[in-house]
Amino acid sequence: xxxxxxxxxxxxxxxxxxxxxxxxxxxxxxxxxxxxxxxxxxxxxxxxxxxxxxxxxxxxxxxxxxxxxxxxxxxxxxxxxxxxxxxxxxxxxxxxxxxxxxxxxxxxxxxxxxxxxxxxxxxxxxxxxxxxxxxxxxxxxxxxxxxxxxxxxxxxxxxxxxxxxxxxxxxxxxxxxxxxxxxxxxxxxxxxxxxxxxxxxxxxxxxxxxxxxxxxxxxxxxxxxxxxxxxxxxxxxxxxxxxxxxxxxxxxxxxxxxxxxxxxxxxxxxxxxxxxxxxxxxxxxxxxxxx
Amino acid sequence: xxxxxxxxxxxxxxxxxxxxxxxxxxxxxxxxxxxxxxxxxxxxxxxxxxxxxxxxxxxxxxxxxxxxxxxxxxxxxxxxxxxxxxxxxxxxxxxxxxxxxxxxxxxxxxxxxxxxxxxxxxxxxxxxxxxxxxxxxxxxxxxxxxxxxxxxxxxxxxxxxxxxxxxxxxxxxxxxxxxxxxxxxxxxxxxxxxxxxxxxxxxxxxxxxxxxxxxxxxxxxxxxxxxxxxxxxxxxxxxxxxxxxxxxxxxxxxxxxxxxxxxxxxxxxxxxx
Numbered sequence: 409x410x411x412x413x414x415x416x417x418x419x420x421x422x423x424x425x426x427x428x429x430x431x432x433x434x435x436x437x438x439x440x441x442x443x444x445x446x447x448x449x450x451x452x453x454x455x456x457x458x459x460x461x462x463x464x465x466x467x468x469x470x471x472x473x474x475x476x477x478x479x480x481x482x483x484x485x486x487x488x489x490x491x492x493x494x495x496x497x498x499x500x501x502x503x504x505x506x507x508x509x510x511x512x513x514x515x516x517x518x519x520x521x522x523x524x525x526x527x528x529x530x531x532x533x534x535x536x537x538x539x540x541x542x543x544x545x546x547x548x549x550x551x552x553x554x555x556x557x558x559x560x561x562x563x564x565x566x567x568x569x570x571x572x573x574x575x576x577x578x579x580x581x582x583x584x585x586x587x588x589x590x591x592x593x594x595x596x597x598x599x600x601x602x603x604x605x606x607x608x609x610x611x612x613x614x615x616x617x618x619x620x621x622x623x624x625x626x627x628x629x630x631x632x633x634x635x636x637x638x639x640x641x642x643x644x645x646x647x648x649x650x651x652x653x654x655x656x657x658x659x660x661x662x663x664x665x666x667x668x669x670x671x672x673x674x675x676x677x678x679x680x681x682x683x684x685x686x687x688x689x690x691x692x693x694x695x696x697x698x699x
Numbered sequence: 700x701x702x703x704x705x706x707x708x709x710x711x712x713x714x715x716x717x718x719x720x721x722x723x724x725x726x727x728x729x730x731x732x733x734x735x736x737x738x739x740x741x742x743x744x745x746x747x748x749x750x751x752x753x754x755x756x757x758x759x760x761x762x763x764x765x766x767x768x769x770x771x772x773x774x775x776x777x778x779x780x781x782x783x784x785x786x787x788x789x790x791x792x793x794x795x796x797x798x799x800x801x802x803x804x805x806x807x808x809x810x811x812x813x814x815x816x817x818x819x820x821x822x823x824x825x826x827x828x829x830x831x832x833x834x835x836x837x838x839x840x841x842x843x844x845x846x847x848x849x850x851x852x853x854x855x856x857x858x859x860x861x862x863x864x865x866x867x868x869x870x871x872x873x874x875x876x877x878x879x880x881x882x883x884x885x886x887x888x889x890x891x892x893x894x895x896x897x898x899x900x901x902x903x904x905x906x907x908x909x910x911x912x913x914x915x916x917x918x919x920x921x922x923x924x925x926x927x928x929x930x931x932x933x934x935x936x937x938x939x940x941x942x943x944x945x946x947x948x949x950x951x952x953x954x955x956x957x958x959x960x961x962x963x964x965x966x967x968x969x970x971x972x
Contacts (some may be wrong), residue, residue, distance in 0.1 A: 603783070614854070637791075
């Protein structure tokens with residue numbers, strides 16, 4: 409070690425002057441961006457800006473639920489069907505439609521049998537007296553539930569969660585809000601994986617999940633306990649991990665992946681957003697007369 | 700108490716097309732003590748899930764004590780093959796440690812007195828006798844891990860599979876796990892351990908099976924598997940030979956996978972007097 413080097417160390421490390429800082433050689437290729445930044449969506453609907461697709465889903469759900477009668481939900485379902493085929497996700501939407509079955513069954517039972525003030529009985533079976541009014545309300549509610557589920561499904565199947573959150577954050581949604589939405593969306597597949605692993609571990613200890621209804625009901629507790637505990641600890645650990653990585657820092661975050669947008673999409677978003685609100689407002693105020 | 704396990708040309712393909720097992724032929728004899736090692740995704744966990752029916756082979760067959768596992772439900776296989784999962788928090792649900800340990804034997808329909816005795820023995824084996832009335836969630840991770848192992852020991856299965864039993868354990872916990880395995884082995888039970896801890900594997904297992912891309916890359920005693928000619932095969936699945944094995948090789952000694960073996964080999968190689 410030379411004396412000069414020793415004295416430089418004694419003074420502590422100094423940044424080199426700008427003229428001698430290492431620079432990328434002229435011949436070196438530019439640094440390659442990671443795949444998640446470069447990936448491009450396939451297809452026209454997939455390529456829409458994530459916020460546009462979110463507004464479309466919002467408008468569909470608002471009209472399906474906010475406009476009474478048959479027209480609202482049926483119109484939305486027709487639009488959803490066309491969109492699903494155009495986007496090439498029709499087949500993948502089937503599980504989402506099937507997932508509504510338990511809710512649909514409960515809607516049908518409760519409304520058909522217990523619809524308040526209905527007297528147009530279809531048939532009496534002992535103490536049960538299903539009514540036409542209840543059945544009509546149940547079918548309309550069913551269409552609304554399916555429309556809502558499918559509008560969310562199309563959004564989910566055509567839009568990577570990261571893209572949606574990144575775009576929302578770029579538009580000013582706070583990072584806490586972004587985190588809450590992102591966590592909720594990502595939780596669904598994670599919960600599925602966790603449920604599968606918990607089921608395996610309890611089956612490995614002899615729990616019979618394929619026996620009678622009573623056996624299955626008894627099996628809920630060994631599954632629910634680790635699920636709830638795991639979800640709670642995960643939230644706690646995730647919160648600490650986020651804080652440890654400057655989640656609360658006041659600086660505006662760097663946006664790495666900028667998603668395409670256009671003036672046309674901006675207009676479409678506003679038209680859909682305001683149109684959906686206007687339709688619901690007209691319905692509530694009684695100015696919308698649809699069958 | 701012990702039973703043999705045989706895998707015949709077992710292939711397993713996940714629904715997403717991943718070929719996790721690619722023609723595995725393996726026979727684990729009664730009372731053997733085997734460690735399965737390999738990089739993440741090499742097929743270790745998929746392989747052991749074939750043994751208790753949680754996964755069924757896409758091709759080939761698994762024989763447990765000579766019976767095709769395909770003919771048995773998971774609940775039936777659970778009486779023969781106990782599997783302690785890697786993450787204890789994926790199984791613990793009871794409000795008391797004893798209740799958690801008793802869950803398995805009760806599912807197997809054991810008599811109350813047998814269950815109580817099995818719970819006592821299992822808790823003693825993992826060093827949790829004094830925490831029987833505690834809430835499992837009040838225990839630290841390493842003790843929850845031991846609790847998960849106890850809940851399998853209490854089932855008194857002829858085959859015990861431990862998936863990463865030393866994860867999160869300090870030296871005392873690792874020694875405890877080693878003692879559990881040795882005790883099971885003394886009882887003549889077949890013990891299969893999955894681990895990334897090569898030192899633990901070398902010191903505990905009598906046979907090591909190295910998995911790579913769904914196939915068996917190496918199969919032998921610790922001295923054979925960690926011998927210098929096999930280092931490239933180990934490296935190909937991102938495993939390293941133990942430090943005593945490397946030191947022994949530098950000294951020109953063979954069969955030194957553990958510190959004890961190395962010391963013995965050095966002593967034997969020194970000229971007497």
